[in-house]
Amino acid sequence: MGAADAVPGVSGGTIAFMTGIYEELIYSLKQCGPSALKILFSQGLKAAWQHINGTFLLSLFTGVLVSILTISRGVLFLLAEYPVLLWSFFFGLILAAVWSLIRHIPNWNIGLVCTFVIGTVSAYFITIISPTTIESTPLIVFLSGMIAICAMILPGISGSFLLLLLGMYAPMLMAVKELQFITLGIFALGCVLGLLSFSHVLSWMFKHYKNLTLALLGGFMLGSLNKVWPWKHTLETVINRHGKEIPLVQENVFPHTFESLTQQTSYLWFSLGLMILGLALVIVLEKIGQKSN
Template sequence: MRTTSDYLKLAGKGVMMGAADAVPGVSGGTIAFITGIYEELIESIRRFDLQAIQILFSQGVAACWRHINGTFLVTLLAGIVFSLITLARGVLYMLDNYPVLLWAFFFGLILASVWSLVRHVKGWNLSANLTFFLGALLAYIITSMVPGTLTVTPWTLLGSGMLAICAMILPGISGSFILLLLGMYAPVLSAIKGFEFTTLAIFASGCVIGLISFSRLLSWAFHHHRRLILALLGGFMLGSLNKVWPWKYTLAYTLDSHGDAVPLLQRNVFPSVFSELTGQPTLLWPALALMLVGVVLVLVLDRNSG
């Protein structure tokens, strides 16, 4: 039975998930896993099914609420929404003005998260090793893809929501980056900042459809192929490090909905090469310090959740 203090901590985890999901390359699912709520989250979402409707009509609202773990979901969602409305602006400011430092923190966070996840894999064998490798390769390929551009329509908003939410609940695969690949990142972010309720409602509908459908698949995988799904998710995390490497050289730009230039195609480089190509300071020691902070944070969270 959770106490008020437990729910405040849960809301804080939601805040962390929302801040992470605002960055194209970092998954809120990663935060959910390292804070120890990932499987409960997947299982709770999965319970939105016909059985929940039957319980609602036969036993009442309270029983249905308990069945879907409603207080857990609402508390977590409140933290995520609060973060997207408030803290996400600060994260995006850091991304625009101090990208090396922000990426360095998330690099350390995800690197340690790989260890945090794969240590739960019991009995590594050939199939688990291959699954881990394929997950890493798939994430690397996805994070190396060149972003495209979709026309903003109700159907593209709906489909983007379905794809992005599936990525958001997968550790290592960023929903924000999927939106960036589709060319939908700026329109959705602008809708959040501008409180464009119609656009957000369509996007949210896609998220709900994708979330309920994909959570059932993940729940089944955890129950029947736990070792393989953990290996796969660990591989996703490892491959996603390609996206969060701090020192990047931008090869091409595109314009967002406000006419501002945003990176379109980037290449990872060594810090010394970064300084030569861009003329900017490498910030090597502050970046390494923030990497260490990310690693330590994961170790602390892993210890408290385990």
């Protein structure tokens, strides 16, 4: 999940759903509220730890942190040096994840189909919005934390991509690099509040409208495929803090068009192979998740 969340366009929530831990994650996060504090003071630390499923959350977020510090660096390197191949792998991964999710819906009806379409169209339009630039005031930083963390636990919607759209991706990376503790603290506070509140919403949706929720999340993932299409033509660029030109606005093109426009190889057969690898990985992860459950 940490490696996925580092890439603008890929959601850690997608990985959670593929591995069969998504509903447990949402339920455990929902438990981290006033009820946990009440149990802590009345019954002690052990009871509160069990109430919030602490061992599960500790294992998960330790993995996320380790990934951000290690694996995500490799992912970001590949994104910079071999973007076509990396996006191909993620495309196959997410495409298979859509099938993995919607196959849990036993009986489709017109309402579920409409919900799936709404999710697809919504995610698609999010991916084509042009990034903006806003002043990083404390309020904006706080709201950005709330929005980004909510997206990170939604399959198909990338929190880092929403930060990019809000114009807060670069400022937050700069805050991490320069150890701007006040900015990071405000952002973290927004993340905590957003995570605790939104997890209640998702938990309620799964409890009362599980099939509709699955259809909506499946649509989100399908619509997000527009963002991870491997062959892109860059229309606008910006200069990052290292003085390097990076893409800002891109359009999807066919492999042969990509070669003619960019004068770069499309890696077509390698890309198709990586898509298939992504598809196969989802099947393996799902088998592991089912076995663990």
